[in-house]
Amino acid sequence: MTRPPLPVDFDRAPFLVIWETTRACALACVHCRADAMPRRDPRELTTAEAFALVDQLQGFAPQRPLLVLTGGDPMRRPDLAQIVRHAHEAGLLVALTPSGTAAATRARLEEFRDAGLSRIAVSLDGPEPDMHDAFRRVRGSYAWTMRIIESAIALGLPLQINTTISRMTLPSLEAMAEAVGKFPLSLWAVFFLVQTGRGAGLDQVNAEECERVLHYLYDLSLTVPFGIKTTEAPQYQRVVRQREEARIQAGLPTHEVERRRQLRAPRSVNDGNGFVFVDHVGNICPSGFLPVPCGNVRTASLVDVYRTSDLFVRLRDTDELYGKCRRCRFRAVCGGSRSRAFAASGAITASDPLCVYTPGPGIEPLVDPVAGQAPPRSGLAAVPLAAP
Ligand code: SF4
Numbered sequence: 008m009t010r011p012p013l014p015v016d017f018d019r020a021p022f023l024v025i026w027e028t029t030r031a032c033a034l035a036c037v038h039c040r041a042d043a044m045p046r047r048d049p050r051e052l053t054t055a056e057a058f059a060l061v062d063q064l065q066g067f068a069p070q071r072p073l074l075v076l077t078g079g080d081p082m083r084r085p086d087l088a089q090i091v092r093h094a095h096e097a098g099l100l101v102a103l104t105p106s107g108t109a110a111a112t113r114a115r116l117e118e119f120r121d122a123g124l125s126r127i128a129v130s131l132d133g134p135e136p137d138m139h140d141a142f143r144r145v146r147g148s149y150a151w152t153m154r155i156i157e158s159a160i161a162l163g164l165p166l167q168i169n170t171t172i173s174r175m176t177l178p179s180l181e182a183m184a185e186a187v188g189k190f191p192l193s194l195w196a197v198f199f200l201v202q203t204g205r206g207a208g209l210d211q212v213n214a215e216e217c218e219r220v221l222h223y224l225y226d227l228s229l230t231v232p233f234g235i236k237t238t239e240a241p242q243y244q245r246v247v248r249q250r251e252e253a254r255i256q257a258g259l260p261t262h263e264v265e266r267r268r269q270l271r272a273p274r275s276v277n278d279g280n281g282f283v284f285v286d287h288v289g290n291i292c293p294s295g296f297l298p299v300p301c302g303n304v305r306t307a308s309l310v311d312v313y314r315t316s317d318l319f320v321r322l323r324d325t326d327e328l329y330g331k332c333r334r335c336r337f338r339a340v341c342g343g344s345r346s347r348a349f350a351a352s353g354a355i356t357a358s359d360p361l362c363v364y365t366p367g368p369g370i371e372p373l374v375d376p377v378a379g380q381a382p383p384r385s386g387l388a389a390v391p392l393a394a395p
Pocket of ligand 1: 336338364
């Protein structure tokens with residue numbers, strides 16, 4: 008799946024397009040944003056509409072977003088291989104997030120690989136079956152997940168593991184890191200719970216715990232061969248810069264810092280800012296955790312909505328932030344989780360309550376602490392696909 012870094016101007020094109028192919032799913036995960044249901048919704052996009060959605064992505068040229076087929080459980084769509092093939096033939100990289108169920112057989116995964124699938128991403132939320140199955144609320148999900156992982160490895164499909172951080176899973180973080188480290192991973196994507204959908208009833212970590220996790224992930228990133236990415240915790244970009252600044256001030260060799268900078272995105276992919284979500288009936292939203300429709304792919308251009316709709320434009324403008332995110336010197340590379348701000352306060356541009364950073368009373372200048380120069384607010388930025 009690795010390809011050379013792409014120039015990505017987040018005002019012009021997202022880095023990730025997430026399409027919720029269906030809400031049908033056999034699992035009943037405690038954190039599910041989608042409130043997934045047992046049956047497919049008859050209003051879902053048809054195969055022809057799915058092809059049209061893929062074709063719309065050509066409008067972002069010359070940039071090409073990564074298309075992620077998610078759910079629910081995308082395996083519930085019988086036309087999935089056709090969609091993968093259509094997207095692959097359109098020149099897109101396509102990732103798939105099957106649920107940990109019996110539906111993701113090796114034969115079907117092989118069919119997707121042959122159709123041009125670029126990556127498989129599976130959720131693993133506990134190092135042992137009991138913890139994972141309790142989170143997914145279906146006994147046996149851990150075993151099915153392991154089977155998907157084994158199949159992906161056997162088929163040579165690049166593998167990503169997604170893990171949710173909540174009060175429930177926090178105690179097993181280190182054991183999880185050890186567990187995922189046993190696989191030939193491309194990426195460990197660590198998702199910080201947003202209290203929306205079924206996740207509204209689940210406890211999230213507090214800001215201090217979040218900070219400890221982010222520092223732990225930074226330390227881990229120095230030792231593991233795979234990429235580490237956070238979802239809905241863009242303050243990881245702040246932690247990385249603070250840690251690198253400290254390393255440089257301590258006189259540690261800078262070539263390693265520079266090498267790691269080149270492997271990593273120079274800024275976060277954030278809700279509506281490098282990221283766009285299309286739900287199962289075609290609504291275009293800044294994120295699945297920020298379910299505010301700004302149009303529908305059946306009647307509107309995804310490209311136009313992403314580039315010009317009022318909400319998307321505001322989400323890419325750091326001058327729209329308020330509270331401490333507005334004053335923070337890291338706001339251009341972080342900006343805080345807009346979804347969490349919305350879930351916590353109802354205000355999309357409020358501060359992210361899971362951040363411990365306290366800027367001064369005035370607006371801090373936007374200075375990259377490592378490079379010593381202003382980072383791009385939304386200009387060209389090289390984003391490696393393998394370790395965003
Ligand atoms: S204060 Fe806001 S912008 Fe600054 S690091 Fe924290 S979450 Fe990010």
